[in-house]
Amino acid sequence: MKLLKPKNKQLANVVQFHCSMEMTKFDIKNYMEKIYNIDIIEVRTRIAMGRTKKDQLQGSIIKEDDRKIAYVVLPKDQSFVFPDLFKDAKGEFDEEIMNESKSKDLQEYVKENKAPGLPGWFRI
Amino acid sequence: MAALMKAVHVSKNMNNIMKLFTNLSLTPNVITSSKHVFLHRTPALHCAFIHITPDNRDLMEFFDEPKNWGRNEVKVGRSWRKDELRLKSNSDLHKLWYVLLKERNMLMTMEEVCKDENKIFPNPERLDKVKDSMNNLESVVRERNRAYHMLETGETGERPGKLVYNCLGLKFYHRMHQYIIPKYMNRKWHKWHKFGFGGFATRRFLRLYREKIWNQKRRARNRDKNRVAVLMSKFPNVDIEAVKQHFPNVDLETIKTLKRARGHHVPE
Structure with a gap:
């Protein structure tokens, strides 16, 4: 069971799940009432068909799995807003991390080669 | 003098212990801050109150802690081992199962979000760890269940099954289960479950199939034999014990007599 980010606009008290x-x-x-202790008014489900697409390398046609999507309606006075998880996310190529790895790589490169039978200056 | 020193030392130690006790006492602050105070079970240590998981059961449990949002690395421990789970009581295992289930749901949600946003899901091995833990837990529970059933009834209590032949004459393990409709009335079941085989075509198929398997085995045998012969010809001082261990089905004495195993060197 996973909580999905709604693709289309939903009412404030409707939450989407993939089950x-x-x-x-x-x-x-x-499940929701016993394990997560959430009040539920109504549950609606649909089966979303998986997308069909062409494989980039072989050209064969691939179909993703179908999945059941549940729309859970909370009580009127409650609302759920999907949180913005990547508000202050550091990028993959963060400057600090890049500098760190740069200096580390350089040290690794300058280091003496300790492989047996090879001179210390030898590197590939 | 030495005795006096000793006495002073002992008194110092006592003082330290007393200090420790005063530190250990529960301050009212600690009691109010924690929601769950199992006074009858937990020892009166501060550290016992630090590692309590907050019990906020709502939709935000589907998301990771806010401090882990958008991070490139989330450090976690290892999965639960079977030996550790065997020490736990049934009720503890029951609770742990739901903790793991919630964790898995959380991780799957986070993975989906990362996929949608074209971000890298940090430490995806967390999912594997949870899966591993859940598998271990289930196997431990099953172990206990089997032991209990064997004691009480003399049967394992597992889902029954039997080895049967399918239409092609190949054996497989059929797992049985209960049906609402009696077997003689259940036409659909009979349509889908055809056991046993017969006829010329099936027998011919089986003959060819067995030949194929036999040929595969024969090729593997010859391959091993040739490999050992080549090894012996290339390396006359080869470690015989190691070869025996590596190729247990090969008869070394007969291979030694082969011309292929002799090698291009003067025999000693």
Whole structure:
């Protein structure tokens, strides 16, 4: 069961989940109420068909798995806003990290080669 | 003088211990700050109150802690081992299962979000660790269940099954289960479950299939034999014990007599 970010605009008290195909509406209701202690008014489900696409290398056609999507309706006075998780995210090529790895790589490169049978200055 | 020194030392130690006790006492601050105070179980140590997971059961449990949002690396420990889980009580395992389940849901949600945003999901091995822990936990519970059933009823209590032949004459393990409709009325079941085989075509298929398997085995045998012969010809001082260990099915005595195993050097 995973919480999905809504692609289309939803009401404030509707939350989307991706659950296993075997789960029924009643299963989902019990799951949320018993394990996560969430009040639920209604559960609606649909089965979203997986996208069909062409493989880049072989050109064969690939279909992603179908998945069951549940729309869980919370009580009227409650609301759920999907949090912005990457608000202050550091990029993959963060300056600090890059500088650190640069100096580390240089040290690694300048270091004496200790492989047996090879001179210390030898590197590939 | 030495005795006096000793006495002073002892009194110092006592003082230290007393100090420790005063430190250990529960201050009212600590009690109010923690939601769960199991006074009958937890020792009166400060550290016992630090590692309590907050019990906020709501939708934000599907997300990681806010301090881990957008980070490139999230450090976690290892998965639960079977030996550790065997020491736990049934109720503890029951609780741990739901902790793991929630963790898995959280990780899957975070993975999905990262995928949507074209970001790298930090430390994806966390999912594997949770999966591993859950598998271990389930196997431990099953172990206990089996032991209990064997004691009480003399049967394992597992889902029953049997080895049967399919239409092609190949053996497979059929796992049985309960049905609402009696077997003689269940036409759909009979449509999908065809056991046993017969007829000329199936027998011919089986004959050819067995030949194929036999040929594969024969080729493997010959391959090993040739490999050992080449080894012996190239390296006359080869470690025989190591070769025996590596190729247990090869008869070294017969291979030594082969011309292929002789090598291009003067025999000693």
